[in-house]
Amino acid sequence: MSNLNFSFNGTSTSATKFEGKTRQFNLVIDEPEALGGNDSAANPVEYLLAGYAGCLNVVYNLVAQEIGIKINQLDISINGDINPEKFLGISDKERAGFQSLNVFIEIETNGTHEQEQQLIATAKDRCPVNDNLANPTPIQYLITQPISKN
Amino acid sequence: MSNLNFSFNGTSTSATKFEGKTRQFNLVIDEPEALGGNDSAANPVEYLLAGYAGCLNVVYNLVAQEIGIKINQLDISINGDINPEKFLGISDKERAGFQSLNVFIEIETNGTHEQEQQLIATAKDRCPVNDNLANPTPIQYLITQPISKN
Numbered sequence: 001m002s003n004l005n006f007s008f009n010g011t012s013t014s015a016t017k018f019e020g021k022t023r024q025f026n027l028v029i030d031e032p033e034a035l036g037g038n039d040s041a042a043n044p045v046e047y048l049l050a051g052y053a054g055c056l057n058v059v060y061n062l063v064a065q066e067i068g069i070k071i072n073q074l075d076i077s078i079n080g081d082i083n084p085e086k087f088l089g090i091s092d093k094e095r096a097g098f099q100s101l102n103v104f105i106e107i108e109t110n111g112t113h114e115q116e117q118q119l120i121a122t123a124k125d126r127c128p129v130n131d132n133l134a135n136p137t138p139i140q141y142l143i144t145q146p147i148s149k150n
Numbered sequence: 151m152s153n154l155n156f157s158f159n160g161t162s163t164s165a166t167k168f169e170g171k172t173r174q175f176n177l178v179i180d181e182p183e184a185l186g187g188n189d190s191a192a193n194p195v196e197y198l199l200a201g202y203a204g205c206l207n208v209v210y211n212l213v214a215q216e217i218g219i220k221i222n223q224l225d226i227s228i229n230g231d232i233n234p235e236k237f238l239g240i241s242d243k244e245r246a247g248f249q250s251l252n253v254f255i256e257i258e259t260n261g262t263h264e265q266e267q268q269l270i271a272t273a274k275d276r277c278p279v280n281d282n283l284a285n286p287t288p289i290q291y292l293i294t295q296p297i298s299k300n
Contacts (some may be wrong), residue, residue: 001233003232006230006233008227010203016208017207019201025192027196037208044279046175047201049156050170051194052198053160057165057179058236066239071162076159076160084153087212094280096280097278097279098287100287107293120280120293126236136286139280142252
C-alpha cells in the first residue's frame with residue numbers, strides 16, 4: 001500500500017498562540033496563564049495526549065472488528081508529568097518532554113476474556129501515535145529566513 | 151521546580167470518533183472517510199502535528215525573548231508519511247507511525263543573523279513535543295475490564 005501523507009500548517013499569532021489548519025479543520029493551540037498564555041485553547045502537550053487517545057480508540061475498534069467482537073464501552077485517560085526546567089532553560093538535567101505516560105483504558109466488550117486479551121495484546125503496537133511516542137522518529141528541519149540580513 | 155501534570159480523558163463515541171476533555175477544553179477526534187470515519191474532526195496524527203507546531207511556537211518565542219529579539223513572523227508547517235499496513239494489520243514490515251517528520255519553519259525577526267542562528271540552535275531541543283517524538287518515552291498501560299467475564 002502507498003504511504004499516507006498528513007500535514008499541519010499555520011502561523012504564530014502570539015508568543016503562545018498558534019493557529020493552523022489540517023485539511024478543512026482549523027486548530028488553535030495556546031498555553032494556560034501559568035505558562036504565559038491566554039488560556040484560549042488546549043496546550044501543545046494536551047493536543048499530543050488527545051491525538052494518542054483518539055488513535056488508541058481507532059485501533060481498538062479496528063482490531064475488535066477483526067476478532068469479531070463488539071466494544072460496548074471504551075474510556076481512555078492519559079496523563080504524564082513534565083519537568084519544566086529544560087523547557088524554561090533553567091537546567092539540562094531532565095528531558096524536555098513527558099518523562100513517561102500513563103494510559104488508563106476501561107473497556108467493555110461482548111467478547112470472551114480470551115478475545116479481550118487478544119485485543120489488548122494486539123492493538124497498542126498497531127497505533128501510529130503509540131509508535132511515534134514509544135520509539136524514536138527521525139525529524140528533518142528546514143528553516144527559512146529572509147535573505148537580506150546583516 | 152516541581153513537575154507539571156497534563157491529562158486528557160474521554161470516551162469512544164464511534165469506531166473512529168473520540169470525545170474528550172483536557173481542563174476546560176473539549177476536543178473531538180475523528181478519521182476521514184477514507185480511513186473509515188465520518189470526517190467530523192481532525193484525525194489523531196493531525197492532532198499530534200498540531201501539538202508539535204504549537205510547541206515549537208512557544209519555545210521559539212521563549213528563546214527569542216531570552217536572546218532579546220522580537221519575532222515578527224513565524225510560520226510552521228509539519229508533514230510526514232505513514233505506511234498504513236501495520237495499522238491495518240496487513241504487514242509488520244513498516245513501523246505503525248510516521249516514518250519521519252519534516253518541519254518547515256519560516257521566521258523573520260528583528261535580530262542579527264547570529265542571534266537568529268542562536269535561536270534556531272537552541273529552541274528545538276527545549277520543545278517538549280520534539281523530545282517525545284525524537285526520543286523514546288516509557289509508557290505504562292493499565293487496562294480495566296469488567297470483573298464478571300467467562
